[in-house]
Every structure is written in structure tokens, then in C-alpha cells.
Amino acid sequence: MTKQGDPMNSVAMSSAVTPGVASALRTVETEAAGLAAVQVCLAGDMAAPFEAALETIAGVKGRLIVTGVGKSGHVGSKIAATFASTGTPAFFVHPVEAVHGDLGMIGRDDAILAMSWSGETAELKGIVAYSRRFRIPLIAITSRPSSALATAADTALVLPRAEEACPHGLAPTTSTTMQLALGDALAVALLERRGFTAGDFRVFHPGGQLGAQLTHAGDIMHSGDRLPIVASGTPMSEAIIVMSRKGFGCIAVVADDRLIGIVTDGDLRRHIGNDLLDRTVDEVMSRNPKTIEPETLTGKAIDMLNEANITALMVVKQGRPVGIVHLHDLLRIGAA
Known part of the structure; x- marks a missing residue:
């Protein structure tokens, strides 16, 4: 008892x-x-x-x-x-x-x-x-x-x-x-x-996984020529070539320099068919994609990737894509 x-x-x-x-x-x-x-x-x-x-x-x-x-x-x-x-x-x-x-x-x-x-x-x-x-x-x-x-x-x-x-x-x-x-x-x-602040905390914790998770997305993102991006209205036949060349498994779609959607490997599989190459990115893309800002901590980026079950996040500033962070980048710096 x-x-x-x-x-x-x-x-x-x-x-x-x-x-x-x-x-x-x-x-x-x-x-x-x-x-x-x-x-x-x-x-x-x-x-x-x-x-x-x-x-x-x-x-x-x-x-x-x-x-x-x-x-x-x-x-x-x-x-x-x-x-x-x-x-x-x-x-x-x-x-x-x-x-x-x-x-x-x-x-x-x-x-x-x-x-x-x-x-x-x-x-x-x-x-x-x-x-x-x-x-x-x-x-x-x-x-x-x-x-x-x-x-x-x-x-x-x-x-x-x-x-x-x-x-x-x-x-x-x-x-x-x-x-x-x-x-x-x-x-x-x-x-x-x-x-x-978390930024102050990082000053005293630069090493290990904790230090890596306190790194900002802007510090590790791919930008410039590495950014996978096409304009609205681009044929999928061209978008797939860009997507393959950049190697991130996705491509951003912009209109007036602002992000309006993203085409991922998953979107390609969902729209696979004889007419896929004849469509435009607007017909295939996922709207309102998950995004982060350059100041976002990589620890937060990891949480977002896990929650959405995705492998990459577009980095935006005032709605304009300025970079991309891939899961491999987070693994490389030891944040994931």
C-alpha cells in the first residue's frame, strides 16, 4: 500500500x-x-x-x-x-x-x-x-x-x-x-x-552548437549569383534548368522584385505530366512560402524547417528575396 x-x-x-x-x-x-x-x-x-x-x-x-x-x-x-x-x-x-x-x-x-x-x-x-x-x-x-x-x-x-x-x-x-x-x-x-539580448549571449558563446544556433541567417545565406530565382511568367522548361543549376531543390518566383511563390521538388512531383514543361512557374508554384529575414537566428530557422518538413528557406528583406538558407548550411556550421 x-x-x-x-x-x-x-x-x-x-x-x-x-x-x-x-x-x-x-x-x-x-x-x-x-x-x-x-x-x-x-x-x-x-x-x-x-x-x-x-x-x-x-x-x-x-x-x-x-x-x-x-x-x-x-x-x-x-x-x-x-x-x-x-x-x-x-x-x-x-x-x-x-x-x-x-x-x-x-x-x-x-x-x-x-x-x-x-x-x-x-x-x-x-x-x-x-x-x-x-x-x-x-x-x-x-x-x-x-x-x-x-x-x-x-x-x-x-x-x-x-x-x-x-x-x-x-x-x-x-x-x-x-x-x-x-x-x-x-x-x-x-x-x-x-x-x-540573444546577440549579446552569442558574444559569450561563440563555440559549439549553441554558438552556431545564435548565428544569423544573413551570415550563412547564399546570395547574388547563387540565389535561385526567376520572374513570374517564366516557362517551367527554363525554371527547371535554373533550379538544377543552382542545386537547392527549389526556386523563388518574383514579380516586381518581390517574392510571390516558390517552386520545390515537391511541386514538380505533384505536377508531373506531359504538359509540365509547357506551364509557367505561376501555375506550379506554392504561394506564401516560409521565409526568414537576415537577422533571424539559425536556431529559429532550424525550428521552421523541422516544423514545415522542408529543406530550405528563402531569406527576404521587405518582401524581396536576398538569399537562401539550406539545411546543409545549418549542418555545416553545426547548428543542426
Whole structure:
């Protein structure tokens, strides 16, 4: 018999579920409850200190220094990376290394975000004392409002106590998930406050698939003589020759330099017959084709290709075709 709150009750499960999967479901459910508690807290008692923390970080002339020990340190390292990639200069400083010389990495124009679930982590004493001595703004993320860290901090973000997913209540699991979510919340709120754009994001992510998907269509499109294009009224006998020579599997049809349709390989198959070559492109083309603009991100182009089940998109500017992007181009740059 399952108990109230057991994932067996809340998730549709097979009668043959393994003990491992049952354990995983309990872990996810327990951590989800922790995140729900953070949400309630942010809408209540944490709202004011959260805004104060945003004001502090947004106002520093230097960088945000994130610090912590153990699992909090690992989470802090990820949070620092998230801040840095979304427009807030930040890096992680280990508190033990700090008291052996790395305090010199922290300037008076910086702010410190210190993380400790208990708020009593002995290794943080040196960096906390340094922040107080030189009046460097200190923000704490902890679960104990009366802890040494929370008391010393200018702003304390106090997370609610929650049950760890670890059955012994020992391994940091739910608690680190909550810390990570709160760090992400700070980074995203600052991103939005600063008006950080996808273009800005690309500056910090030039490599890999993510960087490729943040490339603009205009950067990779084929244009000029490579553009497959014919005028309205062109006989299909001529259009097919152009279409074959350009090699994109489609051809744009224009009237007064404006795109009015597109002829694809699929259109040819649908109109195959003895009189196909005697028709004009206007009789065969598909009207209102899918198009993008030069500023469209390639990630968006991939979504459009997949959704429409097509292999190429015409790039238009004010209704006039200026290029074409093919699926092969997206594969070549690693965006797909």
C-alpha cells in the first residue's frame, strides 16, 4: 500500500516498476517540493532581500565573486558561470585558496555572494572578514537566518528548510537544487533588467552548437549569383534548368522584385505530366512560402524547417528575396 505523497500515487506507473525507478521518482518529488517552497518564499519573506541583492549586484562597478565550500562550492561555481555568460562579470573564488593569497583577486569595487546551507562554514570566515574590513558588499545564501554568515551579510537570502532526497538526510540534494534555482533566478532577473539580448549571449558563446544556433541567417545565406530565382511568367522548361543549376531543390518566383511563390521538388512531383514543361512557374508554384529575414537566428530557422518538413528557406528583406538558407548550411556550421 502506498502512502500519501508517495510518487506511486502522483505518477502513472507500470506495475513492473523497478526499485531504482521508484527511488528516482521519490528523489525528483522531494526536490520538486523544495523548489515549490522556494517559490513560496520568493513571493513572501524573500522578496525584499532578493530585490536588494539584485540592486547590489547590478550596481557594482567590478565583478561578482561567488564563494562556497563542498557541494555549495560546486553549485557556486556553476552560478558564477551562469552570471558571466549572461552579462554579469563573475567568477568563483574558493574560500580556502582565498586566505592563501587569492583574496588579492577581490577588489573593492566587487561584491561577494557567499553560499553555505548551514551558514556556519568555518572556511568562509576569512573571506567574510575581508569583505567587512574593506566594506565589500556581501550577499549570503543560507538556510539559517541567525547563522554567522547571515548575520554578517549586508543581504541574506534565507532559503526554507526542506527534506533532503537522501534517505539518511545527509547528502546535499534538495538543498543544492534550491541553491542552484535561486542563483539562476538572480542571474535571469539581472539579464532581463539589463536588456541582455540573444546577440549579446552569442558574444559569450561563440563555440559549439549553441554558438552556431545564435548565428544569423544573413551570415550563412547564399546570395547574388547563387540565389535561385526567376520572374513570374517564366516557362517551367527554363525554371527547371535554373533550379538544377543552382542545386537547392527549389526556386523563388518574383514579380516586381518581390517574392510571390516558390517552386520545390515537391511541386514538380505533384505536377508531373506531359504538359509540365509547357506551364509557367505561376501555375506550379506554392504561394506564401516560409521565409526568414537576415537577422533571424539559425536556431529559429532550424525550428521552421523541422516544423514545415522542408529543406530550405528563402531569406527576404521587405518582401524581396536576398538569399537562401539550406539545411546543409545549418549542418555545416553545426547548428543542426
